[in-house]
Amino acid sequence: xxxxxxxxxxxxxxxxxxxxxxxxxxxxAGEPFGARATRTQLEARFADLRASRALPIDKPLSxxxxxxxxxxxxxxxxxxxxxxxxxxxxxxxPSARGGxxxxxxxxELHTPASLERRxxxxxxxxxxxxxxxxxxxxxxxxx
Numbered sequence: 001x002x003x004x005x006x007x008x009x010x011x012x013x014x015x016x017x018x019x020x021x022x023x024x025x026x027x028x029a030g031e032p033f034g035a036r037a038t039r040t041q042l043e044a045r046f047a048d049l050r051a052s053r054a055l056p057i058d059k060p061l062s063x064x065x066x067x068x069x070x071x072x073x074x075x076x077x078x079x080x081x082x083x084x085x086x087x088x089x090x091x092x093x094p095s096a097r098g099g100x101x102x103x104x105x106x107x108e109l110h111t112p113a114s115l116e117r118r119x120x121x122x123x124x125x126x127x128x129x130x131x132x133x134x135x136x137x138x139x140x141x142x143x
Contacts, residue, residue: 033136034135034136035134036119039112039116046112055140055141059109059142061108061109061139062141062143064140065087065103065105065136067135068097068099068100068131068132070132071130074131075102076092078102078129079092079104082104082125088105089102089103090103101135118137119137
Protein backbone atom coordinates (compact mmCIF):
# COMPACT_ATOMS: atom_id res chain seq x y z
CA UNK A 1 0.00 0.00 0.00
CA UNK A 2 1.38 3.39 -0.93
CA UNK A 3 1.60 6.09 1.69
CA UNK A 4 -0.97 8.32 -0.02
CA UNK A 5 -3.45 5.42 -0.31
CA UNK A 6 -2.97 4.65 3.39
CA UNK A 7 -3.53 8.29 4.29
CA UNK A 8 -6.72 8.38 2.18
CA UNK A 9 -8.03 5.20 3.85
CA UNK A 10 -7.24 6.57 7.30
CA UNK A 11 -8.96 9.84 6.40
CA UNK A 12 -12.08 7.99 5.21
CA UNK A 13 -12.13 5.86 8.36
CA UNK A 14 -11.81 8.92 10.59
CA UNK A 15 -14.54 10.74 8.62
CA UNK A 16 -16.91 7.79 8.98
CA UNK A 17 -16.16 7.50 12.70
CA UNK A 18 -16.85 11.21 13.17
CA UNK A 19 -20.12 11.04 11.24
CA UNK A 20 -21.33 7.98 13.13
CA UNK A 21 -20.38 9.59 16.44
CA UNK A 22 -22.43 12.64 15.47
CA UNK A 23 -25.43 10.48 14.55
CA UNK A 24 -25.11 11.01 10.80
CA UNK A 25 -24.45 7.39 9.87
CA UNK A 26 -22.96 6.94 6.43
CA UNK A 27 -20.77 4.50 4.54
CA UNK A 28 -17.30 5.40 3.41
CA ALA A 29 -16.73 5.85 -0.29
CA GLY A 30 -15.07 2.79 -1.74
CA GLU A 31 -16.37 0.39 0.91
CA PRO A 32 -18.09 -2.80 -0.32
CA PHE A 33 -20.76 -0.67 -1.98
CA GLY A 34 -18.21 -0.06 -4.70
CA ALA A 35 -19.30 -0.27 -8.32
CA ARG A 36 -18.03 -3.84 -8.68
CA ALA A 37 -18.84 -5.26 -5.25
CA THR A 38 -19.72 -8.94 -5.45
CA ARG A 39 -22.95 -10.36 -4.06
CA THR A 40 -20.90 -11.96 -1.26
CA GLN A 41 -19.32 -8.60 -0.36
CA LEU A 42 -22.70 -6.88 -0.40
CA GLU A 43 -24.28 -9.59 1.75
CA ALA A 44 -21.44 -9.30 4.26
CA ARG A 45 -21.70 -5.49 4.39
CA PHE A 46 -25.49 -5.63 4.87
CA ALA A 47 -25.03 -8.22 7.66
CA ASP A 48 -22.38 -6.04 9.33
CA LEU A 49 -24.69 -3.02 9.23
CA ARG A 50 -27.58 -5.03 10.67
CA ALA A 51 -25.37 -6.35 13.49
CA SER A 52 -23.81 -2.98 14.33
CA ARG A 53 -27.05 -1.03 13.88
CA ALA A 54 -24.88 1.73 12.41
CA LEU A 55 -27.42 2.27 9.63
CA PRO A 56 -30.97 0.87 9.32
CA ILE A 57 -30.10 -1.04 6.15
CA ASP A 58 -33.54 -2.73 5.97
CA LYS A 59 -35.35 0.61 5.63
CA PRO A 60 -35.39 3.12 2.78
CA LEU A 61 -32.16 5.11 2.74
CA SER A 62 -30.80 7.93 0.68
CA UNK A 63 -28.49 6.17 -1.78
CA UNK A 64 -25.78 8.33 -3.33
CA UNK A 65 -24.26 7.16 -6.61
CA UNK A 66 -20.97 8.56 -7.98
CA UNK A 67 -19.59 8.87 -11.50
CA UNK A 68 -16.33 10.37 -12.73
CA UNK A 69 -15.03 11.56 -16.08
CA UNK A 70 -12.71 14.04 -17.70
CA UNK A 71 -15.46 15.27 -20.06
CA UNK A 72 -17.95 17.48 -18.23
CA UNK A 73 -20.38 17.47 -21.17
CA UNK A 74 -20.75 13.71 -20.98
CA UNK A 75 -21.36 13.88 -17.23
CA UNK A 76 -23.93 16.61 -17.79
CA UNK A 77 -25.75 14.48 -20.40
CA UNK A 78 -25.70 11.52 -18.02
CA UNK A 79 -27.04 13.71 -15.20
CA UNK A 80 -30.03 14.72 -17.35
CA UNK A 81 -30.82 11.08 -18.08
CA UNK A 82 -30.56 10.20 -14.39
CA UNK A 83 -32.85 13.09 -13.41
CA UNK A 84 -35.43 11.75 -15.91
CA UNK A 85 -35.17 8.42 -14.04
CA UNK A 86 -35.91 9.97 -10.65
CA UNK A 87 -32.45 10.76 -9.28
CA UNK A 88 -31.59 14.18 -7.88
CA UNK A 89 -28.26 15.82 -8.63
CA UNK A 90 -26.23 16.42 -5.51
CA UNK A 91 -23.06 17.76 -7.01
CA UNK A 92 -21.00 18.10 -10.16
CA UNK A 93 -17.54 19.30 -9.22
CA PRO A 94 -13.84 18.73 -9.74
CA SER A 95 -12.69 15.48 -8.15
CA ALA A 96 -9.66 14.98 -5.94
CA ARG A 97 -8.25 12.62 -8.61
CA GLY A 98 -8.52 15.14 -11.41
CA GLY A 99 -11.43 15.37 -13.81
CA UNK A 100 -15.00 15.77 -12.59
CA UNK A 101 -17.29 13.84 -10.28
CA UNK A 102 -21.08 13.63 -10.48
CA UNK A 103 -23.05 12.56 -7.43
CA UNK A 104 -26.76 11.77 -7.68
CA UNK A 105 -29.13 10.41 -5.05
CA UNK A 106 -32.45 8.69 -4.65
CA UNK A 107 -34.29 7.27 -1.65
CA GLU A 108 -34.50 3.51 -2.13
CA LEU A 109 -34.79 0.28 -0.20
CA HIS A 110 -32.06 -2.12 -1.26
CA THR A 111 -31.15 -5.72 -0.64
CA PRO A 112 -27.77 -7.09 -1.69
CA ALA A 113 -29.40 -8.43 -4.87
CA SER A 114 -31.14 -5.17 -5.76
CA LEU A 115 -28.00 -3.12 -5.11
CA GLU A 116 -26.01 -5.52 -7.28
CA ARG A 117 -28.57 -4.95 -10.08
CA ARG A 118 -28.52 -1.15 -9.56
CA UNK A 119 -24.71 -1.14 -9.76
CA UNK A 120 -24.84 -3.12 -13.03
CA UNK A 121 -27.48 -0.76 -14.44
CA UNK A 122 -25.46 2.35 -13.54
CA UNK A 123 -22.22 0.86 -14.91
CA UNK A 124 -24.09 0.26 -18.18
CA UNK A 125 -25.51 3.79 -18.30
CA UNK A 126 -22.04 5.23 -17.65
CA UNK A 127 -20.55 3.12 -20.44
CA UNK A 128 -23.35 4.05 -22.88
CA UNK A 129 -22.85 7.75 -22.09
CA UNK A 130 -19.09 7.50 -22.59
CA UNK A 131 -18.49 8.55 -19.00
CA UNK A 132 -15.16 7.54 -17.44
CA UNK A 133 -16.65 5.37 -14.72
CA UNK A 134 -19.40 4.58 -12.30
CA UNK A 135 -17.61 4.64 -8.95
CA UNK A 136 -20.15 3.11 -6.58
CA UNK A 137 -22.63 4.04 -3.89
CA UNK A 138 -22.87 5.32 -0.34
CA UNK A 139 -25.96 5.36 1.86
CA UNK A 140 -27.16 7.80 4.48
CA UNK A 141 -30.30 8.19 6.50
CA UNK A 142 -33.18 9.36 4.32
CA UNK A 143 -34.29 12.95 4.95
